Amino acid sequence: MATSRYSIRQRESGRSQARWYDDAGTRHTRMFDNRTEAKRFLNQMTADKQNGTYRDPRDAELPFRKVAEGWLATKVKRPKTLAGYESLLRTHLLPTFGDRQVGSIKTSDVRRWLADMQRKGCAPGTIRNAYRVLTPILDAAVENRYMAANPCGPLKRDDFPKPRRTTMLFLDAEQVARLAAEIPAPYDVLLHFAARSGMRAGEIGALRMENVDLLRKVVHVRESLSEVAGALHYLPPKTGEERTVVLSAALTRMLRDYLVAQPQKGPRDFLFTAPGDPTAPVRHSGWFYGNVFKPAARRAGLSPRLRFHDLRHTCASLLIAENVPAKAIQEHLGHSSYAITMDRYGHLYPAATDDVREALERAFG
Known part of the structure; x- marks a missing residue:
């Protein structure tokens, strides 16, 4: 926009009309209470144009809803994550900011x-x-110059x-057996x-026979099952990286006995299948969770808060109790970083103040 391509006209109402042209030659106007x-x-707009910070005033008028749609379209996320974004937008953001x-x-x-x-009583996490x-x-x-700064920035x-803070649930070995x-x-x-491998529910659901190696006592985690609105999605593991999970001798024997009692499975068949359909994976939600897991937890006298995911926490807590290094636990569980493992389970490690004191005394005398 050339610096001379604007003007101010005084209207009969006493207000002043700013007029300017964009680079395409289209004229725009905006009303102000006075000429000043x-x-x-217009002076600010011209300066912004010259220093490269110009924002078309019309862009600021774009509805939040349209900006949100554009942002969501750029997200390459797992289906369940996108469904969560859409739900939060629909329930909590668009009613307030949409138009x-x-x-x-x-x-403010x-x-x-x-x-x-x-x-309204929304949970802090929500x-x-x-x-x-x-x-x-x-x-x-x-980023698209619809606004000068993010209004979320000044929040404290x-x-x-x-x-x-909710207490993380763990089971001991006896409780696992009882359940x-x-x-x-x-x-x-x-x-x-689930309790002995520490694998995520989606990883267990997607585990195929070709990734089960009972001879070497390992399974290879290469897929994860995600269910969104009744549709099944087979995705890479949560961290995007495959990993190998070791099996104990006892669990390996359990799996051998289990497979002997099952119909013959091919390489692409699932290790655990849905009832009545040997070609479909078992899903921890829905039928299994409501009709098998929760009733069993009640009968076993366990906490009503117990979730299937707590079996993963159980695996971590039992490994810590056996003094397995945190780095090994990170790799076993498939956490993306050591920090995540310590953030979630670091409080389970015994205090090491005596060890530190003794080490310092040995080092310095």
Whole structure:
């Protein structure tokens, strides 16, 4: 936009109309209360154009909904993750911001939205997850010059509710055996496999015979099963990397006995299958969770909060109790980093203050 291609006209109403042309030669106008404000607007626009920070004022009028749709279209995520984003948008973001001009959203608006969610009784985790979707959407708006700065930037820790700390559930070996005893065959073997392998539910569901090597007592984790709106998706493992999980001799024997009692399986068949359909994988949610796992947990006298995923925590806690190094546990569970393993399970390691004191005394005398 050339610096001379603007003008100000005084209207009969007494207000001032700023007029300018874009690079395509299209004329635009905006009304101001007086000439001084119109002049300031045009001067700022011209300066921004010259230093490369110009934003078309019309872009700020784009509805938040459109920016969110554009952001979501760029996300290459797992189907369940995308479904979670869509749910948070639909339930918590679009009702408040959907029709707002994205350039009009201010930090005070975001604070008010956070407070409203708390008043409605939304869980702290839900509020933070919704905020984690709002922030990158507004980052995209800044990147595309729909707004000058992200209004989420100035927010402080006090603007968010404190997370509710829930105690992580672990079972000991006796409780695992008690729970498995309440589960009808052949799914008692599935229960033992989950607790002893520490694999994620989706990894167990997608485990095929070609990735089970009982001779070497290992399984290879190469796929994960994800269910979204009734549709099954076979994806790479959560971290994107394959791994090998070792099996104990006892678990290997269980699997051998289990397979002897099963119809002959081919390389692409699933290790654990749905009832009545030997070609379909067993899914930990739905039928298994409601009709097998939860009733068994009640009969075994275990916590009603117990989830299938807690069998993975159980595996980690039992390995820690046997003094397995955290790095080995990270690799066994398939965590993307050592830090994640320590963040989740570091509190289970015994305090080592005496060891540190003795080591320092040996080193320095």
